[in-house]
Amino acid sequence: MFYESIEEIVKAAEDADLRISEAVLRDQAAQMELSEEEVYLQMEENFDVMCESVRKGQAEGLRSTSGLTGPEGFLMALYAKGSGGLSGSFMTGVMARTLAVSCCNASMGKIVAAPTAGSCGILPGCLVSLYEEGKYSKKELVMAAFTAGAVGMVIASRATIAGSEGGCQAECGAAGAMAAAALAELGGGSPRQCADACSIVLACQMGLVCDPVAGLVEIPCIKRNVSGVMNAFAAADMVLAGIPAYIPADEAIDAMGEVGRDMPRQLRETSLGGLAATPTGEKLREKVFGKND
Amino acid sequence: MNVFDIIGPVMIGPSSSHTAGALRLGKVAMKVLDGREPSEVTVELSGSFAKTYRGHGTDRALLAGIMGYKSNDEEIKDAFEIAKERGIDYRFISTEIPGTHPNTARITIKSKDGSVITVQGASIGGGNIRVDNINGLKVDFNGDHNTILILHQDRPGVIAEVTNLMREKFSDVNIGNFRLTRPVKGGHALMTIEIDAVPPEGMIEELRKLDYVLNVILIKSI
Numbered sequence: 001m002f003y004e005s006i007e008e009i010v011k012a013a014e015d016a017d018l019r020i021s022e023a024v025l026r027d028q029a030a031q032m033e034l035s036e037e038e039v040y041l042q043m044e045e046n047f048d049v050m051c052e053s054v055r056k057g058q059a060e061g062l063r064s065t066s067g068l069t070g071p072e073g074f075l076m077a078l079y080a081k082g083s084g085g086l087s088g089s090f091m092t093g094v095m096a097r098t099l100a101v102s103c104c105n106a107s108m109g110k111i112v113a114a115p116t117a118g119s120c121g122i123l124p125g126c127l128v129s130l131y132e133e134g135k136y137s138k139k140e141l142v143m144a145a146f147t148a149g150a151v152g153m154v155i156a157s158r159a160t161i162a163g164s165e166g167g168c169q170a171e172c173g174a175a176g177a178m179a180a181a182a183l184a185e186l187g188g189g190s191p192r193q194c195a196d197a198c199s200i201v202l203a204c205q206m207g208l209v210c211d212p213v214a215g216l217v218e219i220p221c222i223k224r225n226v227s228g229v230m231n232a233f234a235a236a237d238m239v240l241a242g243i244p245a246y247i248p249a250d251e252a253i254d255a256m257g258e259v260g261r262d263m264p265r266q267l268r269e270t271s272l273g274g275l276a277a278t279p280t281g282e283k284l285r286e287k288v289f290g291k292n293d
Numbered sequence: 294m295n296v297f298d299i300i301g302p303v304m305i306g307p308s309s310s311h312t313a314g315a316l317r318l319g320k321v322a323m324k325v326l327d328g329r330e331p332s333e334v335t336v337e338l339s340g341s342f343a344k345t346y347r348g349h350g351t352d353r354a355l356l357a358g359i360m361g362y363k364s365n366d367e368e369i370k371d372a373f374e375i376a377k378e379r380g381i382d383y384r385f386i387s388t389e390i391p392g393t394h395p396n397t398a399r400i401t402i403k404s405k406d407g408s409v410i411t412v413q414g415a416s417i418g419g420g421n422i423r424v425d426n427i428n429g430l431k432v433d434f435n436g437d438h439n440t441i442l443i444l445h446q447d448r449p450g451v452i453a454e455v456t457n458l459m460r461e462k463f464s465d466v467n468i469g470n471f472r473l474t475r476p477v478k479g480g481h482a483l484m485t486i487e488i489d490a491v492p493p494e495g496m497i498e499e500l501r502k503l504d505y506v507l508n509v510i511l512i513k514s515i
Contacts (some may be wrong), residue, residue: 063306105307
């Protein structure tokens with residue numbers, strides 16, 4: 001496969017009567033000249049790193065290297081373990097794990113870029129939550145990561161996964177779209193429904209700018225990972241309920257790429273606009289780096 | 294591109310350009326050290342590196358790279374403490390190196406044997422780097438391939454000697470890229486040779502024995 005369109009992947013899976021993940025694993029093993037088992041095990045290793053980053057990011061007293069953030073994962077996990085909060089214990093647990101991985105990243109911990117370091121909380125927020133809550137087997141979840149990966153490859157090839165090129169919609173948007181396709185497959189959705197879940201997330205994140213305070217992968221990135229996860233679950237549940245996307249995934253990806261190109265440079269990871277340019281954003285920058293021109 | 298470019302790499306956060314890329318620049322310096330133990334490390338940081346290196350752990354990543362760690366080693370976080378244990382003094386200076394990429398670092402390392410090396414390069418995004426200068430000589434490579442740097446006297450026939458040696462004794466070696474730089478005619482010149490595979494046993498030593506070759510450094514793909 002060329003991973004230049006979601007349609008190609010959906011067709012390949014449908015024609016072979018496979019899930020997207022199975023078709024992708026088979027294809028990737030062939031392209032990498034490895035056995036399917038070797039490729040699977042490599043993905044399992046990455047999944048294990050995700051689980052470990054969830055654990056580390058929930059530690060009490062964790063601080064980011066800049067000192068600006070750190071307790072988010074711990075606080076949310078504590079809250080989730082209590083009454084479960086307004087959205088229920090599963091969803092608050094998902095938020096806690098997502099925050100934890102992003103906090104692990106900001107504190108120089110080990111993470112899996114998925115697809116980037118800035119959006120690294122989203123896929124583990126979905127997959128590790130379903131694993132720890134016992135909803136799916138490890139094998140099923142590791143396989144789902146191949147579906148996510150295939151979606152990410154298409155987004156990288158048709159549009160971009162870099163905040164500096166396409167804003168946050170290209171990072172957290174892409175990660176959410178990847179996660180949604182994986183979730184839709186886990187939930188028993190068809191390859192077509194996986195594609196629709198991808199499209200819906202991109203629609204919901206369309207236009208999101210990249211405006212990190214002080215140029216650091218912390219504010220608002222850590223919380224935007226949570227919004228990416230919530231979008232992913234919502235999109236997967238919508239398609240599983242039988243709601244179509246209306247706009248095909250490939251067209252949504254192209255639109256995201258176009259919107260990214262039209263985005264002013266101030267809103268593409270330069271920290272010259274958005275939240276980074278607010279009075280408080282400026283103050284936080286000075287707190288970390290001191291006054292400069 | 295394969296699926297692990299998207300679900301991966303496994304890396305130490307927070308930023309591929311300011312952390313992983315910085316580490317790789319440090320690693321180039323380590324290769325140039327060629328086994329010598331560093332005693333004093335000075336890093337001049339320019340552009341975005343100068344302004345934001347603390348918050349991204351760029352300083353620790355550079356130091357960890359110089360000490361030989363990989364971009365997924367958790368020791369990166371403790372690079373300052375590890376350097377102290379190894380008796381390495383380090384300092385980081387914010388400066389402006391004119392005409393360079395926004396994420397540029399100039400690394401100067403004094404070894405325990407008194408020798409000094411310098412490496413200047415940039416982190417150009419996604420963990421990718423470009424090395425601009427080694428020991429005062431202009432270079433241009435990215436560390437993705439095995440790179441052989443040959444410092445030599447600029448005079449007729451030296452390049453032919455090098456390529457002939459490769460052809461005659463190490464015929465499996467295929468050159469993917471070749472570049473020559475020399476600041477002045479007849480002075481010191483530098484060949485940058487990228488090769489496809491790992492250089493065969495003994496090749497670097499043989500190259501060092503050639504007439505007018507002053508030094509050969511192998512920078513394995515990083």
